[in-house]
Amino acid sequence: MKPNDKQIGSSLNRVDGRLKVTGAAKYSAEYELPNLTYGVLVGSTIAKGRITSLDTKAAQNAPGVLAVISHLNSPKVPGFQPTGKEPSQPQTGGEPLKVFFDDKIRFNDQPIALVVADTLQRARHAARLVQAQYARETHQTNMVAGAKDAFLPSSAKKNPKSPMADYQRGQPDAYQTAALKIEQEYVIPTEHHHPMEMQSITAHWEAPDRLTLYDKTQGTIGTRRDFAKEWNLPEDHVKVIATYVGGAFGNALHSWPHESAAIIGAKVTGRPVKLMLTREQMFTMVGYRPYTWQKIGMSATADGRITAITHESIGQTSSYQEFTESTLQQTRMMYQSPNLTTRYRLAALDVSTPIWMRGPGEATGSFALESAMDEMAHLLKLDPMEFRLRNYTEQDPEKNRPWSTKFLRECYAKGAELVGWNKRQLQPGTLREGDWLLGYGMGVGTFGANRGAAHVSARLQPDGTVLLQCATTDIGPGTGTAMTQIAADTLGLPPERIRFELGQSGFPQAGSQGGSSTVNTVGQAVQDACLALKDRLRELAAPGTPAFATAKKEDVALTDGHLTLPGNAARVPFATLLQQPDAALVNVESKANGADKDKFSMYSFSVHFAEVAVHALTGEVRVRKLVSCADAGTIINLKTAANQMKGGAVGGIGMALMEHAVIDDRYGRYVTKDFADYHVPVQADAPAVEVFFVNQPDYHVNQLGTKGIGEIATIGVAPAIANAVFNATGKRVRELPITPDKLV
Amino acid sequence: MNDFSYTQAASAKEATGIIKEKPQAAYIAGGTTLLDMMKANLLEPPQLVDLNQLPFKGIEQTSDGLRIGAIERMSTVGEHPLVVQQFPAVSQALLLAASPQLRNMASIGGNILQRTRCGYFRDAAFPCNKRVPGSGCPAIAGDHHNLAILGVSDSCIATAYPGDLSVALAAFDAVLTLENQKGKQRRVPITEFYLLPGKTPQRENVLESGELIVAVTIPGAAHARRSTYLKVRERSSYAYALASAAVGLDVQNGTIRTARVALGGVGAQPWRSREAEKVLTGAPATEATFLAAAAAALQGAQPLEHNRFKVELAQNTLVRALQQVA
Known part of the structure; x- marks a missing residue:
């Protein structure tokens, strides 16, 4: 490449692509340590009650077994002592499950014992021999029943300004008295993340007070904090390594009982313990997208101006911990409506605690909102895009302040063109190809363009490369690649001279990878670190070459092993600058978004267009075309960004058409517990997804102009497909997924 | 999963002889059903008897129709020109099933014997009349959206055979050749091979203990x-x-x-x-x-x-x- 070719906005191949496809990239379950042992968890078979007896004798005596740990013999975990946040104190929001702490069962398949053995096979065999007896208590896993006792989250009770609190502008529930209105209920079932890599951890006590974890996590710093607290250790005594993460979609944003269990197992045996959940355990021992009931009332004038929206939601949570998400956020800001009411509630059930799943609450909320928009447009006999345009918000109606940037209108136009929106007929059931009914639908998504604080270090190495380090993780989007591009442009170096290391808690701190914030946050820190490095190099050069003393850091360049100034006005070999160890090392903190955050509302926006075919006889739905358009600010890497949009769109297909976990409420236990029962899209379900980026910078978010794409890739896809199904068939499915039984 | 021993049978006689001595032992061909069930602790055979060396092979034209050896793989049979030409439905049933990886492993005999996907059968924490006779059928009042509506009983509503191949075989009058522990062969039409659940859903077919499926013959028409x-x-x-x-x-x-x-x-x-x-x-x-x-x-x-x-x-x-x- 020529040195002045811009890397930002290019399609640089993944810097770790070769390592991943050749198997050289090491995931958390692939670390082999001396004396390694294997842990297998035993789950409860009831949903609520107490363990009255636990027979571990056979397991204990099985070949190769080193320990069988349960509430009967678990060592005292300092962080498991009473905190006053127990579920019996409902105002506190509860707390995570304390594994092996007591005899109480709070959900089905709750870990009740850990078997540690010298091989995985022996551990697995022995786990099967553990026998538990229970005193059952009446459980409740049914949302319809649970919703009767739905409650305001404690965060909203404490803080009326919390996004979880009731929201009101204009008159409450004003739609009820309007002439033109709709009122409908929408349901999203429990869905599971099921990343390809199952949750796994290798826990190693390197000394009685020093813990190393090779762990599947989206945040090395958060995981370090959790387990330092759990074991009452100084944070720097806990090391978390998550160099590669094989997908997560949110389910590694919290610490889970299996991680605590592996650490306990390593403590008891004095040997490192490797523990990987089975696919079945991925349904119960880590989080999931909560079952959510929603109701929308909407009214409009005959010429298509929305006059009122009421959006209510009840989400599932566990009996011991409140989980909340921003299900109603999009409704408060997406469309112009003088009267607007939102009410968010939780229903506590005897299940494990949910967690954010890609697009999180916004994806759930947008299914209801964007379906309702389609229903209203149909009532008004308006094109659904035209209806959205008539209610387009030029500034944030929730906060009454301008958008930092908003190019959603451009997304509508481009998406309509790419999908062939002009073929859409106002009358459902009009288009047909043989026995296949064709339809078109759209759905809009939005997610906050958040930027937090992050630290990044940068060091000029003797070989002329620059090493950057940060504790952030890469769960798949290609973080290392994007950071390499940002550093390359800032330093004026080709990407192969940059090395960006991540995924270790010992590196400079950064938050978890989640909420579409990594490029916004860490990207800015990388840019800052690179500029700081240039400045440091300038300072180092100044004593010997005075021209550098007065030079601006932006003008300093790294060229062919030298620090240079424009026009070759000055030139110092790197070797001269690197005479003192660590001289060319900077460690920079970039702060979270500041003043602009209060002046502007910052969001990424997306719109998805679907063309579907529904078989008239059998109700099979095929997504024939999916177009995803995003206003996500500057796109750092066109290829990995498009890849992320496509992955999110396919996730949306799963949400719309197949993902559905079934609990038998009589037993409080999942009936679907493998990939034969719990369907995710296969290649044949995924059409070629067309992606369009507006690619306009938003400098209010950061100096790169990025806004984030991970969540908006999924938000709005499910309603686009549901709306297309309606357009094809005239059948409105308000409870996902849209399986043939609902259309036949 | 339990500890088990493994034997590669060189002949049908050797295979059936092992089952005679150890009725809890299990045959394995492709293993695509058996291993799943062993991993879920639903089956715990003390010994596996590998059938892959048995001469139950070949896809050939006979006077009775097309004869397919029971140990042939789903993919081989599904793609075989004689099957494609004479029995398009059989070929399609095979190739629309499972995934390429599974079709490359799974045998024809094993496919015919695959077990139900009923979620209650597949989890030992639930009652199930098929797994534990007399324990009850939770599917009847529970999740049965993909279970059977024909031939069901008060004891069981599973689609005992959830797959595809046997559906096509049943349509086209296929006949199974079976061989028992005495080395005696018999022929059973596939439509008479499976048993309806009635009060004994644990009995799914007419195979005697240790009896093997040798071949499937489909008459041309x-x-x-x-x-x-x-x-x-x-x-x-x-x-x-x-x-x-x-x-x-x-x-x-x-x-x-x-x-x-x-x-x-x-x-x-x-x-x-x-x-x-x-x-x-x-x-x-x-x-x-x-x-x-x-x-x-x-x-x-x-x-x-x-x-x-x-x-x-x-x-x-x-x-x-x-x-x-x-």
Whole structure:
């Protein structure tokens, strides 16, 4: 490449692509340590009650077994002592499950014992021999029943300004008295993340007070904090390594009982313990997208101006911990409506605690909102895009302040063109190809363009490369690649001279990878670190070459092993600058978004267009075309960004058409517990997804102009497909997924 | 998963001899059903007897029809020119099943013996009459959206055979050759091979202890050459059928001379519908005939709350399949 070719906005191949496809990239379950042992968890078979007896004798005596740990013999975990946040104190929001702490069962398949053995096979065999007896208590896993006792989250009770609190502008529930209105209920079932890599951890006590974890996590710093607290250790005594993460979609944003269990197992045996959940355990021992009931009332004038929206939601949570998400956020800001009411509630059930799943609450909320928009447009006999345009918000109606940037209108136009929106007929059931009914639908998504604080270090190495380090993780989007591009442009170096290391808690701190914030946050820190490095190099050069003393850091360049100034006005070999160890090392903190955050509302926006075919006889739905358009600010890497949009769109297909976990409420236990029962899209379900980026910078978010794409890739896809199904068939499915039984 | 020993049987005699001594031992061919169940602790055989060295191989034309060795792989059979030409429905049933990886492993005999996907059967924490006779059937009042509506009983509503191949085999009068522990062979039509659940859902077929499936023979016929297998499922590939239909028609001058119909995904066993065939035979190949045949096929359906849709879905699937071959 020529040195002045811009890397930002290019399609640089993944810097770790070769390592991943050749198997050289090491995931958390692939670390082999001396004396390694294997842990297998035993789950409860009831949903609520107490363990009255636990027979571990056979397991204990099985070949190769080193320990069988349960509430009967678990060592005292300092962080498991009473905190006053127990579920019996409902105002506190509860707390995570304390594994092996007591005899109480709070959900089905709750870990009740850990078997540690010298091989995985022996551990697995022995786990099967553990026998538990229970005193059952009446459980409740049914949302319809649970919703009767739905409650305001404690965060909203404490803080009326919390996004979880009731929201009101204009008159409450004003739609009820309007002439033109709709009122409908929408349901999203429990869905599971099921990343390809199952949750796994290798826990190693390197000394009685020093813990190393090779762990599947989206945040090395958060995981370090959790387990330092759990074991009452100084944070720097806990090391978390998550160099590669094989997908997560949110389910590694919290610490889970299996991680605590592996650490306990390593403590008891004095040997490192490797523990990987089975696919079945991925349904119960880590989080999931909560079952959510929603109701929308909407009214409009005959010429298509929305006059009122009421959006209510009840989400599932566990009996011991409140989980909340921003299900109603999009409704408060997406469309112009003088009267607007939102009410968010939780229903506590005897299940494990949910967690954010890609697009999180916004994806759930947008299914209801964007379906309702389609229903209203149909009532008004308006094109659904035209209806959205008539209610387009030029500034944030929730906060009454301008958008930092908003190019959603451009997304509508481009998406309509790419999908062939002009073929859409106002009358459902009009288009047909043989026995296949064709339809078109759209759905809009939005997610906050958040930027937090992050630290990044940068060091000029003797070989002329620059090493950057940060504790952030890469769960798949290609973080290392994007950071390499940002550093390359800032330093004026080709990407192969940059090395960006991540995924270790010992590196400079950064938050978890989640909420579409990594490029916004860490990207800015990388840019800052690179500029700081240039400045440091300038300072180092100044004593010997005075021209550098007065030079601006932006003008300093790294060229062919030298620090240079424009026009070759000055030139110092790197070797001269690197005479003192660590001289060319900077460690920079970039702060979270500041003043602009209060002046502007910052969001990424997306719109998805679907063309579907529904078989008239059998109700099979095929997504024939999916177009995803995003206003996500500057796109750092066109290829990995498009890849992320496509992955999110396919996730949306799963949400719309197949993902559905079934609990038998009589037993409080999942009936679907493998990939034969719990369907995710296969290649044949995924059409070629067309992606369009507006690619306009938003400098209010950061100096790169990025806004984030991970969540908006999924938000709005499910309603686009549901709306297309309606357009094809005239059948409105308000409870996902849209399986043939609902259309036949 | 339990500890087990492993033996590669060199002959049928050796294989059946092991089961005679150790009735709890299990045969393994592709292992795609057995290993799943062992990992879920549903089966705990002390010994596995590998059948892959047995001479139950070959796909060849015989005077009785096309004979397929039981140890042949699904992919090999599905792609074999004789199968594709003479029994398109059989080929399609094989190739629409599972995934390429599974089809490369799974044997024909093993496929015929695959077990139900009923979620209650597959989890030992639930009661299940098929797994633990007398413990009850939670599916009847529970999640049964993809369970059977034909041939069910108060004891079990599972689609005991959830797959595809046997549906096509049932339609085209396939005959199984079995060999018992004494080395004696017998021939059983596949339509008589499976047992309805009745009060004994744990008994799924007529195999005696240790008896092996040696081969499948499918008689050639005009209706078999003009046949198709249509599979409706919750995603485009790699899913069990909600409803499927194997149909073959011999149509001349617009009149159906002979017809074969079997349904999958809806019966407690692969569901041959002689009622539908009766309606079709001698009738004009028209939509009205197909609708009448579909109605006849589902006449005895006993749907429950969550699988009621299957009555109409199966009829529509059958009509669509008949339209394709007419």
